Amino acid sequence: MVDHWTRHLCSKVKRFASLPNPVLPISDEYPGLWLESAPYDGLQYLRLLDGDPAIAEANVECFFKHQRPDGQLPCYILDADHPHTPHYLELGAKLVNYSQIQELVPLAWVALEMFKITKNEEFLLRAYSACSRWDAWLVANRMTRGQGVFEIFCEFDMGYDFSPRAHDGGIPKACPGNEARNCPDAGCLPLLAPDLSAVVYGARKALAEMAGLLGRPNDQTTWLTKAEELRSAIYAKCWDEEDDFFYDVDASGDLRRYRTIHITHLLSEGVVTDAHFDRIYERYIKSPDHFWTQYPLPSVSISDPSFSHDGHQIPNNWGYWSNGPCMYRLSRWMIKNGRQEDLKGIMSRWLEAAEQRWPEDVTQAIDPFSGEWSPASPNHSNTLFFLIEAAQTLESHPLSSKTGNGLASLSRADKLMVPPSLG
Numbered sequence: 001m002v003d004h005w006t007r008h009l010c011s012k013v014k015r016f017a018s019l020p021n022p023v024l025p026i027s028d029e030y031p032g033l034w035l036e037s038a039p040y041d042g043l044q045y046l047r048l049l050d051g052d053p054a055i056a057e058a059n060v061e062c063f064f065k066h067q068r069p070d071g072q073l074p075c076y077i078l079d080a081d082h083p084h085t086p087h088y089l090e091l092g093a094k095l096v097n098y099s100q101i102q103e104l105v106p107l108a109w110v111a112l113e114m115f116k117i118t119k120n121e122e123f124l125l126r127a128y129s130a131c132s133r134w135d136a137w138l139v140a141n142r143m144t145r146g147q148g149v150f151e152i153f154c155e156f157d158m159g160y161d162f163s164p165r166a167h168d169g170g171i172p173k174a175c176p177g178n179e180a181r182n183c184p185d186a187g188c189l190p191l192l193a194p195d196l197s198a199v200v201y202g203a204r205k206a207l208a209e210m211a212g213l214l215g216r217p218n219d220q221t222t223w224l225t226k227a228e229e230l231r232s233a234i235y236a237k238c239w240d241e242e243d244d245f246f247y248d249v250d251a252s253g254d255l256r257r258y259r260t261i262h263i264t265h266l267l268s269e270g271v272v273t274d275a276h277f278d279r280i281y282e283r284y285i286k287s288p289d290h291f292w293t294q295y296p297l298p299s300v301s302i303s304d305p306s307f308s309h310d311g312h313q314i315p316n317n318w319g320y321w322s323n324g325p326c327m328y329r330l331s332r333w334m335i336k337n338g339r340q341e342d343l344k345g346i347m348s349r350w351l352e353a354a355e356q357r358w359p360e361d362v363t364q365a366i367d368p369f370s371g372e373w374s375p376a377s378p379n380h381s382n383t384l385f386f387l388i389e390a391a392q393t394l395e396s397h398p399l400s401s402k403t404g405n406g407l408a409s410l411s412r413a414d415k416l417m418v419p420p421s422l423g
Helices: 002-011 038-049 053-065 085-090 107-118 121-141 194-213 217-238 263-268 274-285 340-357 381-393
Strands: 032-034 076-078
Touching: 002 038, 002 381, 032 053, 038 053, 038 107, 038 381, 053 107, 053 121, 076 085, 107 121, 107 194, 121 194, 194 217, 194 263, 263 274, 340 381
Parallel strands: none
Antiparallel strands: 032 076
16 A cells, blocks of 8 residues: 555656646645645655655745745645646636645745755755745734734635634635735634744744754844744733633634634644643543544544534535644654654554555545545545555554555655656
8 A cells, every 4th residue: 555655646746837847746636736735745755755855845946936026925836737727727816826825834844854854055045035035924914913923814824624713704715816915804804823823933943943054143043032922922812721722813802712623733833831732632632522533633623513513525624524634744743742652543543544445545534433535635645645654653553564664665766756758
């Protein structure tokens, strides 16, 4: 199975007409590169598959290439030759889009981790400049209420399609005019968003480390100060001490008490204190009444009133499914916080679900109760990377005879497989 997943990931590599180098797209269904996953896909391609550093870096550099002069990064870049692209264009999208934020893993952190592997100092310099300007754009355009916390304007901002937290109250899917700087006319907007703010916090911590590597101690101090100011503001505005949870805050100053998977961004980026981490983790993440279902982790706590019990009827519903894009980010925070055994448990369940599915292709998400696979996005890169990471982690897993360690039987040419036309 793992050899199959690996070959499929590598076979995705192609060159877009608008980009100078081959890249690794997200899936067969989605016709392009999304900021929420393409950069992290590149890093995982480098880490897990011993992939070509040039392809990994291209998954980051494509966003730098299309960065606007004011610092705004595109949220996604479409492949002009993909058969699904015309549908997006009919809906008003362009080949390069700026209609929402959709940064779920800090781009600066991804670039920093790539540099630690490749030692490409020119790449580090480009990343530091681009991510610094992106931070400035976010401050100018997504901190409009002056509360020190970053704001979301639309459902797609954090990539959680159909999440009740992201659309209740008349929140539209994208921003007016397909411009992320435009806040829609909905009474609850803009929302102070702890998860977007956590991503920016993580980016600032990474920028501080970059500045140190580049010999810019004053910049390093500035980024660390900005990060801590943001962290304090997230606690001051979004933390509910009684609930042990971080919530959005609407335009009236009221907490929107949706207990959704957005909480993992606060855990992932190190925003929470150790004591609060333990409280959130034990009360919610590890609880079978919330996120610790038979096949963790559902997109919304199953005890939350907004959990969509019939949500399986929508293939990519972030109000129901346990989603691969969330799973493949788990190792970023579970390992460093001492939850390795729990992570292995989740990995084991997902591998079992994949075995039950075999030889059919895996998709973007699984049912949190039955382990049945959603029809959304076959061979979704995030899911494939998570399953490969799981197989590599669980070498002694009972499934190991069927999954293998993922790479042992593949030649380097297989791992770096690029169609000859891209050579």
